[in-house]
Amino acid sequence: MAEYGFGNPEIIEEEVDILIIGGGMAACGAAFEIGKWVKASGGNLKIKLVDKAAMSRSGAVAQGLSAINTYIGENDPADYVRYVRNDLMGIIREDLVYDVGRHVDDSVHNFEDWGLPIWKAKGDEDKPLRQGGKPVRSGKWQIMINGESYKWIVAEAAKNALGMENIEERVFIVRLINDKNDPTRVAAAAGFSVRDHKLYLYKFKCCLLVCGGAVNVFRPRSIGEGMGRAWYPVWNAGSTYSMAAEAGAEMTMMENRFVPARFKDGYGPVGAWFLLFKAQVMNGFGEDYNKLRGDVIKDEKRFGKYGQGVPGTCLRNHIMLEEMIAGRGPIMMDTPAAMAKLAEKMTPKEVKHLEAEAWEDFLDMTISQCGIWAGENIEPEKTPSEIMPTEPYLLGSHSGCAGIWVSGPTDLPGVPKEWSWGYRSMTTVKGLFTSGDGVGASGHKFSSGSFAEGRIAAKAMVKFALDNKDWKPTLERSTMDLVEEIYRPVRTFLEHKDYTTAIDVNPHYITPKMLQYRLQKLMDEYVAGVGTFYRTNGKLLEMAEKKLEMLKEDSLKMRAKDLHELLRAWENYHRIIAAEAHMKHIQFREETRYPGFYYRMDYNFIDDENWKCFVNSTYDRHTGKWAIKKVPYVQVIK
Ligand code: SFD
Ligand code: AMP
Numbered sequence: 001m002a003e004y005g006f007g008n009p010e011i012i013e014e015e016v017d018i019l020i021i022g023g024g025m026a027a028c029g030a031a032f033e034i035g036k037w038v039k040a041s042g043g044n045l046k047i048k049l050v051d052k053a054a055m056s057r058s059g060a061v062a063q064g065l066s067a068i069n070t071y072i073g074e075n076d077p078a079d080y081v082r083y084v085r086n087d088l089m090g091i092i093r094e095d096l097v098y099d100v101g102r103h104v105d106d107s108v109h110n111f112e113d114w115g116l117p118i119w120k121a122k123g124d125e126d127k128p129l130r131q132g133g134k135p136v137r138s139g140k141w142q143i144m145i146n147g148e149s150y151k152w153i154v155a156e157a158a159k160n161a162l163g164m165e166n167i168e169e170r171v172f173i174v175r176l177i178n179d180k181n182d183p184t185r186v187a188a189a190a191g192f193s194v195r196d197h198k199l200y201l202y203k204f205k206c207c208l209l210v211c212g213g214a215v216n217v218f219r220p221r222s223i224g225e226g227m228g229r230a231w232y233p234v235w236n237a238g239s240t241y242s243m244a245a246e247a248g249a250e251m252t253m254m255e256n257r258f259v260p261a262r263f264k265d266g267y268g269p270v271g272a273w274f275l276l277f278k279a280q281v282m283n284g285f286g287e288d289y290n291k292l293r294g295d296v297i298k299d300e301k302r303f304g305k306y307g308q309g310v311p312g313t314c315l316r317n318h319i320m321l322e323e324m325i326a327g328r329g330p331i332m333m334d335t336p337a338a339m340a341k342l343a344e345k346m347t348p349k350e351v352k353h354l355e356a357e358a359w360e361d362f363l364d365m366t367i368s369q370c371g372i373w374a375g376e377n378i379e380p381e382k383t384p385s386e387i388m389p390t391e392p393y394l395l396g397s398h399s400g401c402a403g404i405w406v407s408g409p410t411d412l413p414g415v416p417k418e419w420s421w422g423y424r425s426m427t428t429v430k431g432l433f434t435s436g437d438g439v440g441a442s443g444h445k446f447s448s449g450s451f452a453e454g455r456i457a458a459k460a461m462v463k464f465a466l467d468n469k470d471w472k473p474t475l476e477r478s479t480m481d482l483v484e485e486i487y488r489p490v491r492t493f494l495e496h497k498d499y500t501t502a503i504d505v506n507p508h509y510i511t512p513k514m515l516q517y518r519l520q521k522l523m524d525e526y527v528a529g530v531g532t533f534y535r536t537n538g539k540l541l542e543m544a545e546k547k548l549e550m551l552k553e554d555s556l557k558m559r560a561k562d563l564h565e566l567l568r569a570w571e572n573y574h575r576i577i578a579a580e581a582h583m584k585h586i587q588f589r590e591e592t593r594y595p596g597f598y599y600r601m602d603y604n605f606i607d608d609e610n611w612k613c614f615v616n617s618t619y620d621r622h623t624g625k626w627a628i629k630k631v632p633y634v635q636v637i638k
Helices: 025-040 077-087 094-113 150-162 224-228 239-246 271-276 289-298 313-325 335-343 348-363 367-375 446-467 479-486 488-499 512-526 538-555 563-588
Strands: 010-015 018-021 047-051 065-068 143-147 167-169 171-178 186-193 198-203 206-209 261-263 331-333 385-389 432-434 613-620 625-632
Touching: 010 479, 018 025, 018 446, 025 047, 025 150, 025 206, 025 446, 047 150, 047 171, 047 198, 065 271, 065 348, 065 446, 077 094, 094 150, 094 446, 171 239, 171 479, 171 563, 186 206, 186 479, 186 563, 198 479, 206 239, 206 446, 239 432, 239 563, 239 613, 261 313, 289 313, 313 331, 313 385, 335 348, 348 367, 432 446, 479 488, 488 563, 512 538, 512 563, 538 563, 563 613, 563 625
Parallel strands: 010 198, 018 047, 018 206, 047 167, 206 432
Antiparallel strands: 065 143, 171 186, 186 198, 261 385, 331 385, 613 625
């Protein structure tokens, strides 16, 4: 054992009032906000934050961003709701979206106060947003930033507010533990250090589960060494969805996914190019295919009323996919034409600045795209760049709405009573809160909205913790039982490693990497990945269902030869549960709600009559079964 650095792990048990799991945008929002409410209530609560990575560069914003995609400013939050509803094909929790809309700007103002450079309109360069400074808007809701250090800046504020002594970095949380006396409640979280041989067990009154979305569930387009690259962060592995589902939380809209159009291979985002630089995309013959083919979404039988107005993100994809499937690729972003047009009214100095901005957009956010440009001799002012729809991602904060069903605000008129059960942002499991990518049916929050949602949850958690001051967590599982489970992959390895002479080839175990390939292949081929141009049907899903069940069984045979593999093993387990939820929801929803993101070829149309509703599910960890139901959609904002 010692040869591999594994004896029994040191066990660190701690009891806190509130645990924040994750260190991303939502977690930082909560960390920043929470002390204020503890102080205001006169209470004395112990708060802890635990992140699998180092907060200053963890989560989706690790590499920085070039825009803040949700800033309401001069707009009306009700209009923001209309925009999100349109983009997400009519089905969102409007109470949640409105709540983010009315609160988000203060967070953006804070970011600026903390040093984040926000682009300003001419004449307003030195005027902060808070004092009415006019931002440079790329779109109606988006503002431009110099955001290479965005996460660093936000994490610093969170750390200062919470204190480093209350933050544990590089601890991967594996699972939540329900309360022994009340199984509808969470009482603890267990995980392990990815650096030291230590198991952590945190008992709490409530927790905020904010581990981001799920990436690398599907076979990515990148191969070989490039597999470390995807658009959304590869290090977010569906931990939010799987841990919540296993604790019994009701999930919502897990059929939804996001398939962004991105600069091919480097995964550079397109927003700035479309909205700020006003670039056009064309097919392989230089034709504007949106003009040629844009009308396909006007077919009411297939797309209902959704193709009539401003097309949502999935419908924009749909038009592009039609072009690709017709063999008229590659799809090219005409960066030279856009830049030439902008340069018409510019001085040579301003043109140079524009060229620098084109590079900086990616240097601030997806550096790999600059690698592609440099490596392929692409100068964006001279050479167009290829655009490609990526592999699917499960997320609830960007242009998607997969996630967990949470309690909403109580002060909005017209909201069904059953959408609120006491504590804002709490899931259907007592003491389990979420925000950001964790919240379902409420997309388009982006970085700023996720941070704001973390703040909203923080306030409610303080109330929950104080209301439950005298409650003591009792765990339904023993610490030794958790050690056994969490380190099972290590034991499997140590027990069987000498059976063969090749360490990776062994009938008694599967390496996490191989298991991940299996999951990705399965999801790609049966659950509408890139390999089938995002198409599936009931029969394919039936196959996927069986294969996923077997994969879940085999996941117990994953090996870990070091702590890094132990991390990979548990990430994959989380991915499998998230993948299963996604598959089951797609199977349940007998229509194609998001053409361009996925197609149920046996129900290849939007069916508002039967399916303009939420799809919610719960998972029973003991039986491994899902219960899925329809929940009525209610329009709150006219
Ligand atoms: O260009 C565990 N996003 C954009 N938002 C914007 O506002 N503007 C943009 O420009 C955006 N674009 C963009 C964006 C993301 C990415 C990757 C790119 C481009 C390339 C979206 C936002 O970043 C996103 O909405 C928020 O960050 C979501 O916040 P949150 O808190 O839900 O997730 P997170 O920030 O990824 O944090 C997750 C944290 O969890 C940790 N973690 N910790 C312990 N145990 C486990 N098991 C854990 N699993 C994960 C992570 O380390 C992390 O700290 S653009 O495309 O439009
Ligand atoms: P992206 O870079 O694709 O993540 O987009 C950033 C922001 O711009 C998001 O709010 C998108 O919804 C929006 N966006 C991107 N492309 C377009 C487009 N062609 N039309 C309208 N909005 C867009």
